[in-house]
Amino acid sequence: MDGAQLLIAGIGGLGSSWALKAHERAGNDVDLVLVDSDENSFSNDVQAHIIRLGSAEDASGCAGLPPLGEQRMRNAANVTRLLLEDVELVILLTGLGGGTGSGAAPEFARQARLSGAVVLSVAAHPFTAQPSRQAIAEASLIKLEKHSDVCVRLSLDRLAWQARERGSDWRLGASWVEELVDGLVRTLLRLGLINLDMMDLKAIVGHKGASTLLVAQGHGDNPQGLLDDAMSSPLASLKLDGAKGCLLQIEGGPGLTVGQVGEVADLFTSRLDDDAQVILGARVSEDLHDRMRVVAVVSGLAD
Ligand SMILES: Nc1nc2c(ncn2[C@@H]2O[C@H](COP(=O)(O)OP(=O)(O)OP(=O)(O)O)[C@@H](O)[C@H]2O)c(=O)[nH]1
Ligand SMILES: [Mg+2]
Numbered sequence: 001m002d003g004a005q006l007l008i009a010g011i012g013g014l015g016s017s018w019a020l021k022a023h024e025r026a027g028n029d030v031d032l033v034l035v036d037s038d039e040n041s042f043s044n045d046v047q048a049h050i051i052r053l054g055s056a057e058d059a060s061g062c063a064g065l066p067p068l069g070e071q072r073m074r075n076a077a078n079v080t081r082l083l084l085e086d087v088e089l090v091i092l093l094t095g096l097g098g099g100t101g102s103g104a105a106p107e108f109a110r111q112a113r114l115s116g117a118v119v120l121s122v123a124a125h126p127f128t129a130q131p132s133r134q135a136i137a138e139a140s141l142i143k144l145e146k147h148s149d150v151c152v153r154l155s156l157d158r159l160a161w162q163a164r165e166r167g168s169d170w171r172l173g174a175s176w177v178e179e180l181v182d183g184l185v186r187t188l189l190r191l192g193l194i195n196l197d198m199m200d201l202k203a204i205v206g207h208k209g210a211s212t213l214l215v216a217q218g219h220g221d222n223p224q225g226l227l228d229d230a231m232s233s234p235l236a237s238l239k240l241d242g243a244k245g246c247l248l249q250i251e252g253g254p255g256l257t258v259g260q261v262g263e264v265a266d267l268f269t270s271r272l273d274d275d276a277q278v279i280l281g282a283r284v285s286e287d288l289h290d291r292m293r294v295v296a297v298v299s300g301l302a303d
Contacts, residue, residue, distance in 0.1 A: 014124060026182055089120065092105060096133075150205055179215050215230065226264060247296065
């Protein structure tokens with residue numbers, strides 16, 4: 001799609017660190033905003049918009065108080081309005097359970113939708129060993145879901161487990177989040193063989209019910225492996241059965257064939273409702289060689 005305005009928004013400490021990483025990969029065609037009350041989230045050498053929630057004197061977070069985070073976000077509405085003016089899609093990343101992300105993320109999403117953007121949120125849920133943070137997260141998630149077109153819930157337990165498997169730090173090694181954002185950006189920003197655009201995305205997220213995002217990478221000859229990879233992502237729950245809508249972007253190297261695209265599409269859509277609306281896009285990326293990447297937005301799921 002030509003000229004779509006995409007914004008990656010990182011809210012709170014964890015959200016900001018993810019957003020920075022994701023933006024590094026997605027490149028400069030995409031805008032980045034970091035929203036936090038903790039100065040540590042804003043490294044100086046980065047081209048990001050910054051929204052500071054709070055004064056420099058108490059610049060160390062909202063101390064687990066979501067109402068404070070929410071109030072400060074509301075107070076920043078004038079700044080946010082300017083930032084969001086031409087934005088068509090917001091990819092919002094946050095970790096729930098603290099004060100800033102839990103309070104400010106739903107309010108940011110609300111403001112973004114008011115300004116006409118589609119909002120895709122990825123929210124990390126705290127470790128099960130942190131019950132008070134879990135309670136904060138649950139309350140916040142209800143609001144974030146309400147104000148997002150798609151809200152994906154990530155489990156930190158599963159992320160940590162997966163990072164251990166890969167031998168990386170769970171906090172920095174959230175490569176799954178980076179891949180997801182990168183895939184979405186590629187899907188919506190760059191032209192493909194079969195072009196997908198914001199209208200397609202809007203059509204899919206317009207279905208009633210819950211929705212989720214999937215991302216997978218694998219070998220072009222092994223569609224089942226791609227699906228398995230998508231299903232092993234650190235989402236808290238994934239039940240695709242009966243979904244009413246699916247936007248599917250399939251990306252492969254120069255050798256990508258129509259047959260391969262069809263095979264992957266069949267497999268990914270086999271569990272959807274018989275009458276599901278499926279919108280398919282495909283593109284060739286030199287850097288993928290014999291690998292394939294799939295990004296899917298699935299909607300109309302049972303709540
Ligand atoms: N165990 C552990 N969990 C963390 C750590 N950092 C973040 N988390 C988890 O990630 C969630 C969100 O944390 P942050 O992004 O730091 O919170 P915040 O939005 O900045 O909120 P405040 O700092 O309270 O204003 C928390 O609820 C924790 O579950 C950490 O260093 N150790
Ligand atoms: Mg913090």
